[in-house]
Amino acid sequence: MAEHVIKMPDVGEGVAEAELVEWHVKVGDLVREDAVLAAVMTDKATVEIPSPVEGRIEWLGAEIGDTVAVGSAIVKIEVAGDGTQPATDDGDPDAVTGEGTAPQSETLPPPPVKEMAKPKPEATRPAPTRTASTAGPAGAPRPEGERPLASPAVRLRAKEAGVDLRQVPGTGPAGRITHEDLDQFVARGSAPTIMAGLRRDNSVEEIKVVGLRRRIAEKMALAKSRIPHITYVEEVDVTALEELRAKLNAEKRPDRAKLTMLPFLARAMVKAIAEQPQINSIYDDDAGVIHRHGGVHIGIAAQTPGGLIVPVVRHAEARDLWDCAAEIGRLADAARSGTATREELSGSTITITSLGAMGGVATTPVINHPEVAIVGVNKMMVRPVWDGSQFIPRKMMNLSSSFDHRVIDGWDAAVFVQRIKALLETPALIFVEA
DSSP, rough: OEEEEEOOOSSSOOOOOEEEEEEETTTTTTOTTTOOEEEEETTTTEEEOOSSOOEEEEEEETTTTTTTTTTTTEEEEESSSOOOOOSSOOOOOOOOOOOOOOOOOOOOOOOOOOTTTTOGGGGGGOOOOOTTTTOOOOOOSSSSTTTBBHHHHHHHHHHHOOOOOOSSOSGGGOBOHHHHHHHHHHTTOOOOOOOOSSSOOOOOOOOOOHHHHHHHHHHHHHHHHOOEEEEEEEEEHHHHHHHHHHHHHHHHTTSSSOOHHHHHHHHHHHHHHHHHHHSSEEETTTEEEEEEOOOEEEEEEEEEETTOOOOOEETTOOHHHHHHHHHHEEEHHHHHHTTTTTTEEEEEEEEEEGGGGGGGGGOOOOOOBBSSSSEEEEEEEEEEEEEESSSSEEEEEEEEEEETTTSSSSHHHHHHHHHHHHHHHGGGGOOOOO
16 A cells, blocks of 8 residues: 655645644545545635545544644545555655555545535435445434534524434534435434423534634734724715615616615715815834825625625725625635635725624624724614605614724714715715815
8 A cells, every 4th residue: 555645735826824724534545536525715815625536535634623734744645556646736756655455345435515616406416325334214324422514504494494413414524414314314204303391402512613604703903902993983874875876776787786775875885985085094003103004905805605705896986886786795605605806805995894684783893993984774664854844754874884983083083974974975075076
């Protein structure tokens, strides 16, 4: 037998290390060529590491949450051969050792399902080969307390279907549960019946904070520990804006993006920043220097299956309403699909955060360090508004905005938000050039 060593690849962009966020295999597993072995994260971009050979996992060189330097050995695979086949990814001939051949009775399992692949329609899915241990009626297919292995996509589908993955037999490597396993479990009518009555649940699950969630935690802790926040909430009447938006969408050209609230807010912020440029700044509190930017690079906080990330609309000051809408839509798709680049996720000078329909009445958004301001969009609701003689229904929305009180005084924060309010309540002003 021979040994093939896989090292942490160079993911480019000057990255010297990456965090291991998921293992798809364990020691003893048989893997095929191109099977995904692990996933690593660097600057919010997740990269899968495939196997260049087929064989048996002999050694894993890191644990989930570890930071691994580029070029470090992370996996050793026992392969059939006499040591003459290609060695490691970097061409090191010394990485393959030993000799002999694999026993003829050993066979490799089917290739594992790609983690981010979408479920195929039932009619086109080949039925997986099931072993005797996983066939038959549903029952606990793993020891009590053992956590089932499954991708985030499979876990989400199971949660939506009300299926306890601990009851689902897995046919993937190391008993990993695939989309096909979940489909077959549901098709057999094996979803567990909810027992009547109330029972105590004394279980405690330990969840290691790794990957994007750890980066979010570190970023939020840094922002709250170093930035004295002041939050200013203002009510905005967006009735006229919504009427204009609906009309523009109804008459838009086919090559133009659909307009949401965010492009209007972005354009209003650009105009307000032109009058108060100190809002569009980065504060280097270690050096005691404020970097006031001419270009308005707006971060759009986006919720993804993996957590909150902030793609950046660069040079919003040079984009019209429809260009802003197209870029916001493109970046949102890239964020949700996990294809956003490092450049698209960095370099913002001010941020917009919105929870959409879940926006609540008011929020206290956390500033995206080292910026000095963040504008929060709350839920739009129809409310009765007194016009001097009667109550009339109006579409109202709150803006909840936070500012770095070391750099922005309360008065300046109020002036900034009031300017945005005026532009949104009289949307024609957004199109008027100074």
